Every structure is written in structure tokens, then in C-alpha cells.
Amino acid sequence: MSQNYIQWNLEKIVPGESIPAALYLQLEGRYVLYRVAGQVIDRNTFDRMEIKKVLHFFVLDTDRDKFKSWFETINQTPASPSIQSGGSASSIALKKTREEAKRKIADIFHSFHAEESITQVLETSSSLVEELTKSPLASQPLAELQSLSRGTADHSVNVSTLSVYLALNMGYSHMVILKHLAAGALLHDIGKIEALKMGETSPELYEEKLKLHPALGDEMLAKLGEASREARIIVMQHHECHDGSGYPAGLTGNKIYDLAKIVSMANVFDELVADGKGPLGDRQKHALAQLEGPLSAKFHPTKLKKVIKILSLGV
Ligand SMILES: [Fe+2]
Numbered sequence: 001m002s003q004n005y006i007q008w009n010l011e012k013i014v015p016g017e018s019i020p021a022a023l024y025l026q027l028e029g030r031y032v033l034y035r036v037a038g039q040v041i042d043r044n045t046f047d048r049m050e051i052k053k054v055l056h057f058f059v060l061d062t063d064r065d066k067f068k069s070w071f072e073t074i075n076q077t078p079a080s081p082s083i084q085s086g087g088s089a090s091s092i093a094l095k096k097t098r099e100e101a102k103r104k105i106a107d108i109f110h111s112f113h114a115e116e117s118i119t120q121v122l123e124t125s126s127s128l129v130e131e132l133t134k135s136p137l138a139s140q141p142l143a144e145l146q147s148l149s150r151g152t153a154d155h156s157v158n159v160s161t162l163s164v165y166l167a168l169n170m171g172y173s174h175m176v177i178l179k180h181l182a183a184g185a186l187l188h189d190i191g192k193i194e195a196l197k198m199g200e201t202s203p204e205l206y207e208e209k210l211k212l213h214p215a216l217g218d219e220m221l222a223k224l225g226e227a228s229r230e231a232r233i234i235v236m237q238h239h240e241c242h243d244g245s246g247y248p249a250g251l252t253g254n255k256i257y258d259l260a261k262i263v264s265m266a267n268v269f270d271e272l273v274a275d276g277k278g279p280l281g282d283r284q285k286h287a288l289a290q291l292e293g294p295l296s297a298k299f300h301p302t303k304l305k306k307v308i309k310i311l312s313l314g315v
């Protein structure tokens, strides 16, 4: 008996979570088993698929409901009046801007004209700031500022949105500074593209190259000459830690640029959420507990305290 397959978009895959049924790829007109039920797709694989523009899988028609409820359960957002009612005008505008920013970041992944794409990313980073400054001090539900990061494009938008939101709530109000912050955060992992390409052949080589992604990103931006000096420092320092345990330079305390400190907290928070399990709200609470507990030495103590307070209002 012949089986029917339906297309299942990469967008509806949750990296790190066991898939509920088999996934197939279509190769030369034939369906080839790619992963069986219970296996996972990790975020690097997800990124590689995006780079290669493999934007969908196939699933058996009979497994459609299993995939649908799997995806919906993990993506369910905590109850919030604006989310429940479909969103307030400002949350809809923010959502659109976030989607736009994601498309632009993904363009850099695919682009042969990276320079043009970077200019466009810088433009969307300004729109992101403008949207967020419309209601800067409201305690926004985090589900509106952060979706589940599947790959680097989602993650970059989350880190940028969260960084600007945190900065606004920490008292930063200068638009120029906020725009540097948004741009640096959107571009912070841009060097991963190079690492992914270079490490195509071996996971060990990828791990080795990954350590270089802050410098690779900075080099890429220097060559293209579009991003500000401030944005490039953010890219270079986003993995530096207060206690000196970070990389590439092992900077400590106030040797780390203030805006990079904010991006570093938003970055780790979003990574923890992406690496978590279950629905978004549970992942966010767990991530906050990790920041407050085992990871606290990595961040500037007063700034971390503020960040935890701000984020806790939204979960
Ligand atoms: Fe990074």
C-alpha cells in the first residue's frame, strides 16, 4: 500500500526535543527516512539546514496530528491578556518587526551580497528599538519578547529584543546607544556562519571553529564596514564573563564593555531557554533559576540582579 506524505516545515521543528514520529527527506523524488521517532534534531543541524536552504521535511499523513500537538505543546505561551486576545496593537507591531529582523538575519546566512544584507539588518535593528521604546517600562510578557530559538536567526532576534528591553528597564534611554546595542545583539553570532561552513566536514572542527565565532564575526563586519564600532565590540565580547572564565580574551569585570554585558546575559538566558525542555514558560523559569544560581559568577552582580528582577516580571 502506498503511503501519503505531507510537507512539514523546518519552522515547525523544535531542536533538542524528541520527535514524535519519523521524519523523511525527499531526494530525487523518493522519500528517504531521516530520523525515527524519539530522535532529536540539534540546533547545529537546524542551522546547517537553514544555510543549505533545506526548509522542509516530510512526515506521514497519518503522523500529522502527532507532530501538530507536539509542536503546539512546546510552543504554548503562558496566559497573558494581550496574547490571549490575539495581541495589542503594539505587540502585533513588535511581532512583525521581529519577523522582519529574522528574515534579514536569515538573508545573511544565504546571501552572496552580505554587505547589502548587513545594511538591512542594521535598519531592522533600528525599527526594533523604535517598537520597544513605544512602551519601554511596561512589564511585558516575556513570551512577546522571546520565542523559542530554533536556530541562530531566531536566537539573534530574541537576544536583540531582550537586550534592548533590559537596557530600557535598566535606565538606558539614548536612542543612538540603544541602536548600537540592538545591532550588536542582532549580529552577535554572525561568525557562526563561517564556523558552520568551515566545520561542515567534522564536528570536532566545528567545535574548534565555534570558539572563534566572536572574532570571525568581528572580522566579517570589519571587512564589510557597515556596523558601528560599538556593535563590533559587542560581537567580540559577548562570550566574556565577569569572573574571567569567558572567551576569547578572558576579560574580567569592568574591562567588559557595558553593552556587551547586557547582550551576554540576554544571550545566556536565551541559550538556556532553547536548551530547556517542555513549554516556553517552564523553560524561562528554569533559565532564570540557573542565572540566579549556578551561573551567577559569570555576570556583573548588580546588573544580574536587575536583569533577573526585570525578566521575572514577565514570566
Ligand atoms: Fe555566541
Ligand SMILES: [Fe+2]
Residues within 6 Å of the ligand: 155, 159, 188, 189, 267
Ligand atoms: Fe548567541
